[in-house]
Amino acid sequence: xxxxxxxxxxxxxxxxxxxxxxxxxxxxxxxxxxxxxxxxxxxxxxxxxxxxxxxxxxxxxxxxxxxxxxxxxxxxxxxxxxxxxxxxxxxxxxxxxxxxxxxxxxxxxxxxxxxxxxxxxxxxxxxxxxxxxxxxxxxxxxxxxxxxxxxxxxxxxxxxxxxxxxxxxxxxxxxxxxxxxxxxxxxxxxxxxxxxxxxxxxxxxxxxxxxxxxxxxxxxxxxxxxxxxxxxxxxxxxxxxxxxxxxxxxxxxxxxxxxxxxxxxxxxxxxxxxxxxxxxxxxxxxxxxxxxxxxxxxxxxxxxxxxxxxxxxxxxxxxxxxxxxxxxxxxxxxxxxxxxxxxxxxxxxxxxxxxxxxxxxxxxxxxxxxxxxxxxxxxxxxxxxxxxxxxxxxxxxxxxxxxxxxxxxxxxxxxxxxxxxxxxxxxxxxxxxxxxxxxxxxxxxxxxxxxxxxxxxxxxxxxxxxxxxxxxxxxxxxxxxxxxxxxxxxxxxxxxxxxxxxxxxxxxxxxxxxxxxxxxxxxxxxxx
Numbered sequence: 001x002x003x004x005x006x007x008x009x010x011x012x013x014x015x016x017x018x019x020x021x022x023x024x025x026x027x028x029x030x031x032x033x034x035x036x037x038x039x040x041x042x043x044x045x046x047x048x049x050x051x052x053x054x055x056x057x058x059x060x061x062x063x064x065x066x067x068x069x070x071x072x073x074x075x076x077x078x079x080x081x082x083x084x085x086x087x088x089x090x091x092x093x094x095x096x097x098x099x100x101x102x103x104x105x106x107x108x109x110x111x112x113x114x115x116x117x118x119x120x121x122x123x124x125x126x127x128x129x130x131x132x133x134x135x136x137x138x139x140x141x142x143x144x145x146x147x148x149x150x151x152x153x154x155x156x157x158x159x160x161x162x163x164x165x166x167x168x169x170x171x172x173x174x175x176x177x178x179x180x181x182x183x184x185x186x187x188x189x190x191x192x193x194x195x196x197x198x199x200x201x202x203x204x205x206x207x208x209x210x211x212x213x214x215x216x217x218x219x220x221x222x223x224x225x226x227x228x229x230x231x232x233x234x235x236x237x238x239x240x241x242x243x244x245x246x247x248x249x250x251x252x253x254x255x256x257x258x259x260x261x262x263x264x265x266x267x268x269x270x271x272x273x274x275x276x277x278x279x280x281x282x283x284x285x286x287x288x289x290x291x292x293x294x295x296x297x298x299x300x301x302x303x304x305x306x307x308x309x310x311x312x313x314x315x316x317x318x319x320x321x322x323x324x325x326x327x328x329x330x331x332x333x334x335x336x337x338x339x340x341x342x343x344x345x346x347x348x349x350x351x352x353x354x355x356x357x358x359x360x361x362x363x364x365x366x367x368x369x370x371x372x373x374x375x376x377x378x379x380x381x382x383x384x385x386x387x388x389x390x391x392x393x394x395x396x397x398x399x400x401x402x403x404x405x406x407x408x409x410x411x412x413x414x415x416x417x418x419x420x421x422x423x424x425x426x427x428x429x430x431x432x433x434x435x436x437x438x439x440x441x442x443x444x445x446x447x448x449x450x451x452x453x454x455x456x457x458x459x460x461x462x463x464x465x466x467x468x469x470x471x472x473x474x475x476x477x478x479x480x481x482x483x484x485x486x487x488x489x490x491x492x493x494x495x496x497x498x499x500x501x502x503x504x505x506x507x508x509x510x511x512x513x514x515x516x517x518x519x520x521x522x523x524x525x526x527x528x
């Protein structure tokens with residue numbers, strides 16, 4: 001039998017993708033994942049039909065993942081097939097993951113660290129910064145709030161960039177904005193007198209950079225990583241963002257003792273951010289060959305993807321708790337000093353509490369993410385973690401009034417562990433169940449919701465704060481009650497996933513396993 005390679009198509013039609021039912025993948029000893037076009041000869045079609053019947057009870061999708069950068073084996077196999085008139089084709093496709101993927105992942109980590117540190121540069125030293133600018137701490141809070149709202153403004157541009165150009169252009173765009181924003185912010189500190197409006201403009205510019213790197217991990221892991229590494233890759237890149245906040249919470253109070261130290265703090269952060277952006281211009285655009293079967297599938301136009309996603313009940317049931325908890329995490333990170341200092345805790349102690357919130361969370365995520373990568377029990381973990389987060393916000397109501405720093409430390413640790421474990425699981429699970437919607441679509445929408453609510457929560461918390469007549473003065477007890485009530489109110493949304501929203505399927509995973517073609521495909525064989 002001779003099969004013309006030009007008559008073989010590896011990709012399903014767009015119309016088939018829009019039905020969300022991926023086409024069958026036929027794999028025989030003569031053709032793999034191929035469908036003959038109308039130009040194929042009748043005798044060839046009969047031969048394929050006979051071979052398909054013989055292999056009916058066998059797994060038709062047997063992927064072979066390799067970490068080998070050398071593609072000479074594939075080239076040799078292609079050459080042999082050509083020499084034999086295409087009569088011999090490989091029995092299983094080889095999906096390669098490339099070592100160079102780590103370079104781009106590390107760069108995403110660096111950028112997420114510095115952009116978050118830029119966001120919280122002044123939050124751990126709010127009172128000192130207010131003295132430097134000769135203003136109130138509430139005004140300084142707007143540096144964090146405006147940063148979050150800038151994320152929402154830039155989200156549509158981020159979505160367009162990730163969808164049409166991929167993560168490389170998104171990363172480069174973020175790097176340029178970070179560079180400009182940091183040095184403009186430092187200039188604002190050196191003007192005599194220091195210019196708060198210019199510092200605000202610079203902060204907004206840096207805020208515009210954040211979605212380009214915070215929304216990129218799911219798109220990057222889908223492009224570069226096999227199914228067994230996506231959750232971990234997304235976790236590493238996404239959770240680097242709050243890790244940068246932890247560095248700011250922990251380091252900034254030690255660098256600032258008096259208001260005149262604020263310009264030097266800004267300079268140090270600008271230098272670190274500049275160094276971190278430089279490798280961005282050298283990352284590769286994408287892998288030379290697909291890393292998984294789902295990588296070869298065409299996706300609908302971007303507006304069609306948004307439409308598919310917004311019609312998913314399960315997506316909204318998950319979007320609400322995710323956005324609320326991300327929003328409260330952002331609010332807590334920005335206002336932690338103001339939550340604790342009225343009760344005689346220092347800025348340094350508040351910074352340590354913020355660092356524990358993030359560092360313990362990173363450790364927990366480092367444990368849970370590889371487990372989920374292998375077990376794929378996304379929904380179970382979501383339904384366990386969401387109530388823990390809500391109870392942590394409830395318990396935090398009584399932490400500052402205890403006047404015992406152990407209580408905030410302990411609750412922040414539990415809250416961080418649950419929150420950080422939840423983030424990558426939600427982002428990857430959203431991709432799985434909403435396939436063929438691209439990973440960048442759900443990621444951008446979820447993060448935009450969290451950032452928007454974070455800004456709103458900061459404003460509401462400022463309004464709920466007591467004045468000089470409070471007991472103690474300037475306490476924010478009502479704000480703590482507010483965040484606990486809202487955090488608890490969204491728990492039923494997560495617990496009802498799979499009931500109100502209908503049956504849940506890991507569509508992308510089933511494509512990678514080959515089970516959506518009705519052939520009962522097996523798990524991929526992974527070779528490292």
